Amino acid sequence: AQKITQTQPGMFVQEKEAVTLDCTYDTSDPSYGLFWYKQPSSGEMIFLIYQGSYDQQNATEGRYSLNFQKARKSANLVISASQLGDSAMYFCAMRETGGGNKLTFGTGTQLKVEL
Amino acid sequence: EPEVTQTPSHQVTQMGQEVILRCVPISNHLYFYWYRQILGQKVEFLVSFYNNEISEKSEIFDDQFSVERPDGSNFTLKIRSTKLEDSAMYFCASTRPGQGAADTQYFGPGTRLTVL
Numbered sequence: 591a592q593k594i595t596q597t598q599p600g601m602f603v604q605e606k607e608a609v610t611l612d613c614t615y616d617t618s619d620p621s622y623g624l625f626w627y628k629q630p631s632s633g634e635m636i637f638l639i640y641q642g643s644y645d646q647q648n649a650t651e652g653r654y655s656l657n658f659q660k661a662r663k664s665a666n667l668v669i670s671a672s673q674l675g676d677s678a679m680y681f682c683a684m685r686e687t688g689g690g691n692k693l694t695f696g697t698g699t700q701l702k703v704e705l
Numbered sequence: 706e707p708e709v710t711q712t713p714s715h716q717v718t719q720m721g722q723e724v725i726l727r728c729v730p731i732s733n734h735l736y737f738y739w740y741r742q743i744l745g746q747k748v749e750f751l752v753s754f755y756n757n758e759i760s761e762k763s764e765i766f767d768d769q770f771s772v773e774r775p776d777g778s779n780f781t782l783k784i785r786s787t788k789l790e791d792s793a794m795y796f797c798a799s800t801r802p803g804q805g806a807a808d809t810q811y812f813g814p815g816t817r818l819t820v821l
Contacts, residue, residue, distance in 0.1 A: 625809065635748070635796060635812035681748060685808070690761040691736055691800070692750040693810060 593617065594682050594696035601701050603672045610657070611667040611699045613682030621687035624665040626656070629679040629698070638680075641665055672703045707731045709813035711797050717819045718787055726782045726816045728797030737780045738798040738810060739772065741765070748796065754780065787820045794818075 595614045603609035615624065626638040641649045641656045649656040657666040669676055679700050683693040710729045718724050730737050739751040752762040754772055771783045780799075784791055794817050798810040 623808075627812070632814075633794060633817070634814040635798075637809055637811060640809055683748075685810075691753050691755075691808065691810075692738070692761060692763075693740075693748075693798075694750070695748040697747045 592696075593694045594684055596682055596696035596699050598699045599697070601699055602704060603669075603701065604704055605674060606671055608668060608670045609672055609701065611669070611680050611682075611701065612664070613666055613696060614662070614664045615682075615684050616663065617684065617686050619686040619688045623685045623687075624656070624658070625683045625685070625693065626654070626665075626667045627681045627683060628676075629681060631678070635681075639667065669701075674703050674705070677701060677703045709797055709799055709811055711795075711813035711816050713816060714814065715817045715819070717821065720789055720820055721786050724784050724787055724818060726784075726795050726797075726818070728780045728782070728813055729778050730780055730797065730799030731801075731811060732778070734799035734801055734811075736760075736800045736808070737772075737774070738800075739782045740796045740798065740812075741793040742796065742815075743793045751782075751795075784818075787818075789820050792818055792820045 622643045624641045628636045639649050639651045639654045641658045648658050653670045655668045679698045681698045682696045712727045737754045740748050742748045750763050752766045753760045769785045773781050794815045796815045797813040800808040800810050
């Protein structure tokens with residue numbers, strides 16, 4: 591089974607609108623971390639936001655927030671007030687404490703922000 | 706703001722040749738990683754390195770691959786005899802120590818390796 595599933599290969603959003611990128615995960619480790627990275631067309635991987643499995647509140651970083659639903663094993667990224675510069679590939683990743691330090695990535699969602 | 710750097714940005718090589726990809730992690734980080742991303746696919750873990758030794762490696766990281774920290778700043782990935790299927794973007798990443806699952810891995814800009 592896939593550890594990280596991103597079911598939306600591509601998404602479109604209009605500028606200034608909010609968009610939700612889906613991520614579900616699968617782990618039996620009680621301690622884990624969930625990360626979102628942005629990969630623009632230039633190729634670099636930019637860290638956006640982190641959510642720990644024991645965190646009581648949803649993480650927020652500026653226009654990024656994480657809708658963490660632990661019982662459903664989902665960690666959706668919400669981008670508010672989309673900008674043209676948000677057009678990029680977005681990857682969800684998980685780090686399991688019992689799985690060493692490695693990140694396991696999903697297949698990504700290509701987001702395009704339109705005028 | 707400190708960042709991970711990688712050189713070269715693009716490397717073209719002939720099949721069978723050796724390549725060395727170089728990374729300079731963030732200076733106070735102690736855990737180092739290599740990942741690769743074949744064009745259009747997801748990012749895959751290759752190897753993690755801590756305290757001058759490999760702490761974990763994936764099935765991809767076979768005998769053709771090796772890593773080294775030759776001095777206090779560089780972290781290298783060597784591919785001994787490149788194959789066509791090694792063509793990919795290779796990312797180096799590093800983390801600060803001791804924060805458990807909260808360790809955030811900061812990635813370098815990547816080296817695009819093209820094997821002809």
